[in-house]
Amino acid sequence: MSQRITPQHKVSEPPALLRWWLDYRRVMLLLLTLFIAITIVYPLYQVFWRSLMVDGEWSLANYSAVFLRPSNYMALWNTLWVSVLATGLAVLIGTLAAFVVQRTDVPHKALLSVLLVLPFAIPPLFSAIGWVQLAGPVGLFTQWWRELFGAPPPWNIYSPGGIIFVLAVTNYPFVFITVAGALARMDSSLEEAARTSGVGPLRIMKDITLPLVRPAILGGALLAFVSSIDNFGIPAVLGMRAQFYVLTTRIYEALTIPNMPLATAMSVLLVLVAIVCLVAFRRLEGSRGQYAVISGKSVTPNVIRLGKARPWVLAALYLTLVVIVLMPVFALVLTSLLRFWGADLSADNFTLRHYIAVLNQSGARRGIINSLILAPAAATIIVIVSAMIAYLNVKARQRGAGLLDGIATVPFALPGSVIGVSMILAWSNPAFGPTLYGTLWILLAGYIMRYMAFGLQSTRSTLQQIHDSLEEAAWTSGASRLRTIRDITLPLLRPGMLAGWVLIFISAFNELTVSVLIWTTGAETIGVWIFLMQDSGFTGRAAALAVLTLPVILLLYLFTQWLTKLEARRRERRAGKPDA
C-alpha cells in the first residue's frame, strides 16, 4: 500500500463546533489578510484604479489606447516571442546543466553548482552592459573575432537575438535549480526499467527522464518566463538601438511622458499575460498523479558514466560557464578597474579610483548600510509571513489562505517601475497610517511586495513535503496546536525558509528598478547608487559598487553553508548526549 490518499481536514463543521484553535486560525488569517491588504492589495489598487480613469471619470479609454495602437501590439508580440525563445534557451541551458551535474560523473560538482547559480547575483542591467562590453561592436569577443578571422563577427548584440541570449543566460538558473532538485529526487528505477528493456541512454533521456521531470522544467520555465516578460534592463540596453520595443520598455516610456494611466493599463496587460501563462503552464503540467514519482524518500541517482567523453564534457561545461557566467563578471570587474569605460587594457589604465570615489560618497556608503539592513529585514519578514500563509494554506487548510497566496503572488509579474509608482501612490499621502514615503520603510514595503512570491514558493513546497502525520503525532501526544507548530513544524520547515531567505536576500540586496523610484535622502540603497552612477555616466563607479556586492553575496552563500553544517554538527553533538 504505497499510494494512499492522505486524509484531508475538511472545515465544513458547524460553527459552534469550532475548537479554540480554529478560532485561532481565523485570527491568524485575519491578521495575514490585513498584512497582505496593506502591503500588496492597497498599492495595487492605487495603481489600477487609475488605469480606469480618464480626466477624473471612469473610462476604458486607456485600455482602448493600449489596444488600438499597433505599436503596443507590436510590443506585446515582441514581449511574447522574445520571452518564449529566451525561456526556451534558458530551459535548454538549465536542463542540460542540471542533467550533467546530477546524472553524470563529471568531477567538481559542488563548484559547478555554485558557479551555475552565480548569474543570480548580478543585476540584469549589468549583465546587459557586461555583454555589450564583451560582444558589442567594440567588445572583447568582437575584437578577438576580428583578429582571428579578419571579418566582423556574425552576431549583433543590439538585436532581438542579443536580448534573447542575455535574458536566457540571466534566467537559466531558475530552471537549473528546479530541475536539478527534481532529478535528485527522481526514482532512478524508472530509468533502469527502460535500460533493461533494451533502451539506449540517450533515448532514455528523451523518452523517460525528460518527460518525468517535466513539471520541474515547466516550473523553472515559468519563473524564467515571468522574469523575462517583466525584465526591463536588458531590452532597454539592447533593444532600443534596434528600435525593438517590448512591453516593459513601452511602459517605461509611458511613465516618462508621463502617462500613468496608460502605463498601468499596459501593466495590466503584462499581468494578464503572466496569468494566462501561469494557467497554461498548470494545464501543461497535467494531473498530479502522473508525476507522483517524485517522492520524499532518498534514492541513489542513476549516474551515467561518461568514460572517454568525461574530460570533453567537463571542458565544454567549463567553457560554457566561463563564457556565460564568468566573462560578464570579469567584464564588470574590469570596468570597475579601468580609468574609463573602453580604455585600452594597458597597465597605466588600471586604477582603484572608482572604488575610492564611490566610497567617498556618503550616499553610497549609506546605501551599502541600508541595503545591508533592508535585504535581511525584507527577507525575514517575507519568510515569516509566507510561512504563516503557507501553513494556513497547506496544513491548516484554512479556506481563503489559498486566495491570499494567489494575491500575494501577483506583483511578481509586475515590472519594478510599476511597483515603484504604486508605492509612491500608496505611501506618499496615504489614506491611513504613517507616511512611509521619505523613509527607509517604503523601500521595505516595496521589497515585500516584489519578493513575496519567492517566500511563498519555497515555504509552500517545503510544507507540502512534511507529512501530516508528523504533526498529528505531536497533537495526539498531547501537544497543543501552537506547541506542535513550534516544536515540530517550524524545525522541519527551517531549511525551506532558509532557502527562501537567501533567494530574497540576494534579489533585494541589489534591487534596482523599484528602489530607484522611491528612495530618498538617507534611504539610499546599493541598487540606487549603482543606477545613478551608471545613469550619469560614471560607469566605473557603478561597476565598482556592483563588484562590492559580489563578496557580500558570496559571504552569504558561505554563511548558509556554515549554518547547514552547524545544524548537522549540532545534531551529531546532540546524538552524543541523549538529554541535551
Add this chain to the structure above:
Amino acid sequence: EPSGTVTFYSSMQLDVVEPIIEAFEERHPEIEIDLLYSGSVELEQRIFSEIEAGRLRADVIWAANPALFLNLKEQGWLAAHDSEHKHAIPEDLRDEDDMFFAGRVHHMGIGYNTNMVSEDEVPRTWEAFLEWGPQAASASPLHSGTNFNMLGAFTQNDELGFEWYERAREAGMQVVRGTGDVTRGVVSGEFAVIKGIDYIMAGQAAEGAPVAFSFPEDGVLALPSPLAVTAESENDAAARVFLDFILSEEGQQVLVDKFFMPVRTDVEPPTGLPSGDAINALEIDYDWMAENGDELRERFSELY
C-alpha cells in the same frame, strides 16, 4: 530668519550639486539641504507620481527639462519668486512670471572620439555629422529629455527641420536609449561622433577619455536647466534663500569650475568654451513643445 530643512530634487550632476550645497550650508548653517539626486527620467516619474498621490515633497526642484516646469507651472505646483538676481539673468533664461529660472545652461552639440576623428575631420555642421553614417549616434528623444528638446528645436528650425532626422535615418545614424549609452559608445570607440553634451564630454575628457566637444555652426541646443520653488513648500522662506544662492555669483562660479556655462552675464564662462554670444543657439519654443510634444514623439517613434 529662515532655517530648517529644504528638500531639494535635482537631476544635476552630483559633483556639481554637492559643492554648491556645501558652499550654501557653510554660509547658512541654520538651513539643511536634503538632496534627492536622480536621473532626469526617474525624477520626472517620481514627481508625477507624487502629484498623482496629491503631495509634492520637494521644496526646490532643479531639473534638465524645461517642459516639465511649464507643465508644473500650468498645474499650479510652482511658486513665483521675485529673485534679487533676476536682472543678472537674460530674459530668455527665466520665466516671464518668475516661476522658474535657469540654474545653468548646457549645450548639445557634437561629441567625438579623438582617436577616430582627426582634427580636420571634426564635423562643423549637422550635415557633416551625417557623413559619419552608422558611426554617428544619438540618444533617443523618447528617453532623453535633452534629445527631445533637440528634436523640437530641429523641427522648428527651417533649415534642419524634422527632415534632418529622416536623412539621419537614411544615413544610418544609430539611436540608442539614453545619454549614458551614447557617452559610453563614443568613449569606447563604438561611435565616432555623437550628439553630445558639453559638460559630459569635458568631464570624460578630464577623466582621460579620448573625447572632445564641438559647437556646430548651424546651431547648438542651449538648454537651460530650470530651478523653481514649489507652491506647497513647507519651508518656503528657506527654499527661496537656497534658490537665490544658486543664482548668485558665488553659486554660479561653482558651476563654471565644473565646465558649465553660467546663466549670469556677469560671470565668465569656463575657459576654452566660447562665450554665450559666440554660440549660435537654436530657437526653441517650449510652449509649442508642450503642445506638440506627443505628436512629435509619435512621429519620431514611427521613424525610428
Add this chain to the structure above:
Amino acid sequence: MTAILTLDGLTKRYGQVTAVDNVSLSIDANEFFSLIGPSGCGKTTTLRSVAGLESAQQGCIQMAGRTVFDAATRRDLPPNKRPIGMVFQSYAVWPHMNIYENIGYPLKVRGLPRDAIKARVQRVLDMLGMGNLGARMPSQLSGGQQQRVALGRALAIEPSLLLLDEPLSNLDAKLRESMRAELKQVQRDTGLPILYVTHDQDEALAMSDRIGVMSAGVLHQIGTPTEVYTRPATRFVLDFIGTVSYLPCEVLKWEDESVKIRWGEAGEASAMLGVNQDTPKHGPASLAVRPEHVLLTPVADAIQPGLARGRVKIRAYLGDAWEYHVRVGECLIRVRTDSAQALEEGSEVAVGVRQGYVVNADDAGQERVLFS
C-alpha cells in the same frame, strides 16, 4: 468489565462518501480490539475520529467514562485533551529529534520534570529492547526500530487507550512477525487496551481479543477471532477472513440441524453439513470451503462414493504444509495439507469436504451464510 471506549452510532461523511456509517462498538479494559477491512473501508477514519483528528457528523464517543465527542451537544475535545496514545502507519517519528527526545516529547509537553522524563523514557526504551539507542537519530535506525520508537512514544504517556493504524504494514515478513509478538507482549505487560487497525487478516486473528470486520463504512461483525473465522455473519466476512473456494452445489435435504448437499463435476459428491440456523432453501446454492477443510487422496488409493474427482493444477510448498490448486469441474479449489503428503502437479485426486458453508439467497434475494 468497564468499557474504556464506546462508540455509539458514529457516522462520518466526506461530501458524498460515507466513510463511517453508523458504527457502534466498545472496548473493554485490557482488550486488544482490531478493526479489519479492505482498503478504503473506513478503518482509519474511525480511528482518527476516536483520536479527535476528525469530527464525525453523528454519534458520540466515550472514553474512560467521559464523553469526548458528541455530535448532538457539539462537544468535541481536541486530540491533546484525550487520554490516548497513537501510532501512525508511517511511524511519524520526528526526524529532527533523536530517539530519546522523540519518546520524551509527550512527557515534556505535559511538564514533567527532567528527571522523571529521563527515568520514564529509559524504562520505555528498555522495554522495547533499545536501551542504548536513545542518542541515535531516526535516520540511523532501521524500519523496525523506528516502528518501535513510534510505539514507545505512544506508550510513554501511559495513555488510557492505545490507537494503532496499520503499524506493521511497512515491515518485511520476518520483522512483521516478530513485531507482532512484541506488540502482543507489550499489551500483556501493560494491560493497555488497544484499538488496532489493519487490513491483514492474519495479523488481526493472531493478535486480537476481538475483531470488528468493516466494509464500505459498515461494521459487519464483531467477535472473537474464532467467531469471525468459523461463524462469519455475512458473506463479506466469510470472504475476507481466511481463504475460501466456492463450488456450485445443490441442497438436497434439510433435517434438524444438518443439511445434505450434492456437488462435484457431475454432482457425484455429497456431504452432510451441520447448519446453525434457518432453513436453507432447496435447490442450487454455493458451497464455500476453506483450504484446510478439504480432503485430498490420490485417486489410485480410493475413489469412494461421496468424493469428487479432480486434478492438481498447481502446488506450492509452504514449508510446514503444501498448498494445491485443484480443478474440480469448472472450479479451482484451494487445498492445504500437511507437509507429509506431496502430490504431483497434474495428478488425479479424489476430493472430499469435511466442513463448509452453504451460501444461498433467502426469499428477499439476500445472500446468507449458513455455517456448519
Add this chain to the structure above:
Amino acid sequence: MTAILTLDGLTKRYGQVTAVDNVSLSIDANEFFSLIGPSGCGKTTTLRSVAGLESAQQGCIQMAGRTVFDAATRRDLPPNKRPIGMVFQSYAVWPHMNIYENIGYPLKVRGLPRDAIKARVQRVLDMLGMGNLGARMPSQLSGGQQQRVALGRALAIEPSLLLLDEPLSNLDAKLRESMRAELKQVQRDTGLPILYVTHDQDEALAMSDRIGVMSAGVLHQIGTPTEVYTRPATRFVLDFIGTVSYLPCEVLKWEDESVKIRWGEAGEASAMLGVNQDTPKHGPASLAVRPEHVLLTPVADAIQPGLARGRVKIRAYLGDAWEYHVRVGECLIRVRTDSAQALEEGSEVAVGVRQGYVVNADDAGQERVLFS
C-alpha cells in the same frame, strides 16, 4: 538441461562493503530460481549485476551461451544489450505513458512495426487479464494492476531471462497471495526462466523450483524448497527458512544414523533423532525444532516419559491453526497445531519433539547442523 544463466565467482564491492562475495550459480531453461536472504545481504546487487546495472569486480556472467560480463577481459555488455526483462520492486511503471504505451515502449525502441507492437501488447494484456485497460494511465490503476503492467512490460520483449526484484513486497497480504499464483501461472505458460529476489521465505518456498539462500554477500545453499527447508546446510539457513525454536540439550549417544538426546527443564525429556552425517560430539548442544514438529498434550491427559513439562504463555489464532508460545524451563518454544486443538493460555502442557536438528560445534568451533 542447458543453463540460461551462469554466474561464476561474482564479487562486487562498494568501498569497504563486499555486497556480493564470490557467488556462483546457474539457472536452467524453464526454471524459477529465487534468491532469498535478509535485507542488505546482496540479493539486489546480484540481480543488478546480472542486468548489467552494476559492474562487478570479479567473476563472469554468461547468458544464453554468451558471455555478457567478464571481469578478467573487461567485457561488460550494457543492460540494453542483454536479453533480459526486469521487474522492479517499485514497479517503475512510467507514469507519463498509458498502459499500452508502457508495455509497447520496449518494442517501439526495437523498431517493431506498429501492427506487430499492437498485436503483441494486446496478447500480453490479455494474458494478464487486463485486455481492456490499455488506455488507462498508471495512476488510475491499483497496486496489483501496476504490478502486472510492470510484469507485462518485461514479458513483451520475450526475453531469455526474467529478473524480478521483490515484486510483491509492496502489496497487501490478500493481493500478494493472488499475485503469487498469477506469477507462477505466467511462468508455467511462457516457460520463461526466472531469477527472483525476495526476503519473504513463504514466497520463495511457494513459487520456486530452486532457492539460493544468501547472507552477507555469501550464498549459503542452493536447493529445492524441500531441500532448504528440511535439510538446511548451515545454521543461518535453518534460522532463515521457516521458524525454529532452540532448546538446550545433551547428546547422549550416537549409533549408526541416529542420535539420542536429552532435553527439557530438568533434562527429563528425551528423543531419538535420525542423523544424516558426521558424528555429533557428545555433550551439550542445541536442539532446534520447527513449530509443526512439536507435540502438545494437556498435562491432565498424560505425562509420559520422554515428554517435558511446559506452560502455554501466549496463544494466537491463525484461522486454520493455533500458534502457541510454550515455556519449557528457560526457553520459549513456538508450536503450531491444527485449529481443532485449543489450549488456554496459562495451562500446563506436556511437550514432545517429533523431529528436530542438533546444532553443535565441531572441533574447530564451527557450528554444524545435523538434521534428522
